[in-house]
Amino acid sequence: MCNHMLAAKLRSGRAEQGAWWPGAAAPVYLCTWENVAAQRAGSQPPIPDGQPVAIKIMSLPKQATNLKPFEEMTARHQFRAAGIYLERQLRIEVNILGALHHQYPQGSCGARVVHPLGIVRWGGEWHEAAEQRQQGGWQPLYGFCMPYYELGAQGELLESAAVHTLLIKDTPTHAHPNTVGSLATLLRTVCIGNADPGVVSRLLSYRNLSNELVTLARELRKIHTIPCGGKGLQLQDLTANNLLKLNSVGTWLWGSSRARNQQFDPKADLYSLCYCFADMWMVAEGAPMLPSDTVVTMDLDADRGLQFMRTLMVECLKLEHNGSRIVRRTQRHTPVAWLGAWAILLGFRDYKELKHWKEDGLPCLRPSEEQMLPAFELWAHVVALAAEVPAELTAEQACSPACAELVGSMTEMLGSLVSLSHLDDAGPQQDANLAWLAANFMAQDHPLVAAMRAQGAVGVGTPAAITPMYDGETGWGDVMQFAKRAVAPSGLPRPKAVAAAAAAPAAVAAAPVPKEDTREQMMRALVEMAQVCSRERCDSTCF
Numbered sequence: 001m002c003n004h005m006l007a008a009k010l011r012s013g014r015a016e017q018g019a020w021w022p023g024a025a026a027p028v029y030l031c032t033w034e035n036v037a038a039q040r041a042g043s044q045p046p047i048p049d050g051q052p053v054a055i056k057i058m059s060l061p062k063q064a065t066n067l068k069p070f071e072e073m074t075a076r077h078q079f080r081a082a083g084i085y086l087e088r089q090l091r092i093e094v095n096i097l098g099a100l101h102h103q104y105p106q107g108s109c110g111a112r113v114v115h116p117l118g119i120v121r122w123g124g125e126w127h128e129a130a131e132q133r134q135q136g137g138w139q140p141l142y143g144f145c146m147p148y149y150e151l152g153a154q155g156e157l158l159e160s161a162a163v164h165t166l167l168i169k170d171t172p173t174h175a176h177p178n179t180v181g182s183l184a185t186l187l188r189t190v191c192i193g194n195a196d197p198g199v200v201s202r203l204l205s206y207r208n209l210s211n212e213l214v215t216l217a218r219e220l221r222k223i224h225t226i227p228c229g230g231k232g233l234q235l236q237d238l239t240a241n242n243l244l245k246l247n248s249v250g251t252w253l254w255g256s257s258r259a260r261n262q263q264f265d266p267k268a269d270l271y272s273l274c275y276c277f278a279d280m281w282m283v284a285e286g287a288p289m290l291p292s293d294t295v296v297t298m299d300l301d302a303d304r305g306l307q308f309m310r311t312l313m314v315e316c317l318k319l320e321h322n323g324s325r326i327v328r329r330t331q332r333h334t335p336v337a338w339l340g341a342w343a344i345l346l347g348f349r350d351y352k353e354l355k356h357w358k359e360d361g362l363p364c365l366r367p368s369e370e371q372m373l374p375a376f377e378l379w380a381h382v383v384a385l386a387a388e389v390p391a392e393l394t395a396e397q398a399c400s401p402a403c404a405e406l407v408g409s410m411t412e413m414l415g416s417l418v419s420l421s422h423l424d425d426a427g428p429q430q431d432a433n434l435a436w437l438a439a440n441f442m443a444q445d446h447p448l449v450a451a452m453r454a455q456g457a458v459g460v461g462t463p464a465a466i467t468p469m470y471d472g473e474t475g476w477g478d479v480m481q482f483a484k485r486a487v488a489p490s491g492l493p494r495p496k497a498v499a500a501a502a503a504a505p506a507a508v509a510a511a512p513v514p515k516e517d518t519r520e521q522m523m524r525a526l527v528e529m530a531q532v533c534s535r536e537r538c539d540s541t542c543f
Contacts, residue, residue, distance in 0.1 A: 029055045033145070046118050047145060055120060057143035058086040058093075070139045079126045083140040087121070090142040094119065099227040109222035112215065116144040183276060187283050187290050190329070204284040204330045207387055210340065210380035213277050217376050220269050221369050235269050270369050274347025278309055281344055285316055285337070286328045288476050304487040310348075312483040313341050314433040319479060321440055322467050326475055333393070335410060335441070335448050336386045342417045342437050343375050349431060365429055367420045375420065378413045385409060386448075398447035399454060407451040414441065414457055423460055439463050 033051040047053065060067050060082055067085055068078050094116060101110035124140035127133050186203065189195040202208055224232040275292070282291045291312055295305040317338060319326060349366045367375075385406040390397065397403060421434040439461030442449060 053145040058089045086142040106226050109226045112219045118145045206332050206383045210383040214376045214380045271348045274344050284330045286326050308487045311486040315479045315482040333386050365422045382409050393447045395447045398451040411457045
């Protein structure tokens with residue numbers, strides 16, 4: 001398919017499958033590739049006929065610039081300036097992808113990075129007559145093609161391992177309903193119950209979650225140290241919307257097309273990666289909606305949004321500490337889940353590096369990549385060993401030689417996490433969530449923790465008292481409310497679980513509780529409704 005023919009098809013909406021995603025920097029079209037007769041008659045075309053491809057097309061920025069939108073252009077020089085800008089954006093992105101896939105002496109760092117199949121470059125055709133421009137098809141077209149794959153109606157993958165789904169942003173506007181792409185899109189599909197159970201079980205298993213975290217952290221380390229003469233690249237824009245789906249459970253690493261050398265500390269990408277996996281961990285734990293979407297729904301600023309995400313993870317564990325149960329989407333041993341949550345929390349701690357360095361003179365307490373990668377690898381090893389342990393583990397089995405390696409690895413990981421948490425020297429930067437985990441991990445009533453105690457492992461700090469819940473059970477609706485209160489201004493009412501637990505035979509009359517605002521009531525109703533639906537769909541158990 002030559003460039004001007006492809007341009008006509010995309011501009012007129014006549015791409016074979018007609019699916020597209022409106023990305024922040026560029027839309028992505030899904031097409032079946034078709035070579036023209038001249039290409040078939042010559043040498044072997046780089047993309048075979050019938051190959052499903054995702055075509056990312058560069059677009060003009062929406063922010064205020066000297067470039068006018070195409071529909072407002074009246075002069076040829078405006079048209080030429082736009083073409084120069086789009087071609088430059090294409091060159092930047094393709095060059096970065098080329099740098100990531102280049103074979104350096106130290107190796108390549110493109111194993112989990114999108115690989116272009118070909119480049120689309122067409123300069124467009126300027127028409128002086130406004131009537132001709134209104135017909136469309138005259139704008140320049142610059143972009144590149146990548147492979148993609150589909151999830152079918154039953155979640156079966158296409159046979160070829162080289163065909164991948166590529167999404168850049170959120171929900172498709174005209175896509176096939178069974179097409180699943182970015183991690184955020186897939187997690188949202190899981191939350192509303194429309195994902196194939198087989199895909200969900202593979203995606204949210206702790207073995208896959210931990211292995212993916214290790215794999216992507218290793219790839220990030222290569223990206224930060226190998227390209228550009230060892231200076232490395234930073235992705236900058238790594239979010240669950242830009243963490244692209246590969247096969248059924250893997251992911252592509254790709255962020256912003258404006259990545260540059262040494263503009264950001266590598267820990268910024270580590271922060272973003274762990275933030276994505278916090279979403280994934282909480283969906284595995286049964287979250288009825290994507291937690292990062294809740295931050296947007298609540299209209300929280302960056303400070304409170306970060307604290308909400310961190311508190312939400314720990315409030316989930318606090319309910320377990322208090323004897324309540326949440327319907328989860330995966331099976332796991334409780335201490336293994338706690339260790340994973342702790343490692344993820346460390347990875348996206350304290351995002352205000354520049355503020356701490358320049359304004360307050362305080363160090364950034366987030367561990368480096370070199371420190372976190374061994375912790376992630378150890379967690380993956382713990383998860384793999386725990387998968388071989390019976391669900392109904394007894395104290396005798398936990399202390400047997402069969403579990404010795406697992407218990408030893410858990411003890412080693414606990415010591416590593418305590419060391420990285422800066423529990424003794426954080427000062428004003430003390431993190432309450434990490435401190436709670438350190439104090440209560442060894443207080444768990446679980447055979448594996450008992451075996452760790454037998455090997456000499458101890459907690460750091462005083463365990464929190466067990467707070468009986470108001471009705472003996474609770475769920476994600478209350479988890480959301482606990483976390484929301486933790487980041488809300490003082491004076492707002494507490495969740496009913498806390499209020500009921502705190503209410504003793506009253507000697508002093510309680511002050512009147514302020515009425516919840518409409519947004520809060522609606523938010524709680526949505527969460528509780530989603531939780532009820534999740535309970536009806538999910539039959540997995542926690543052990």
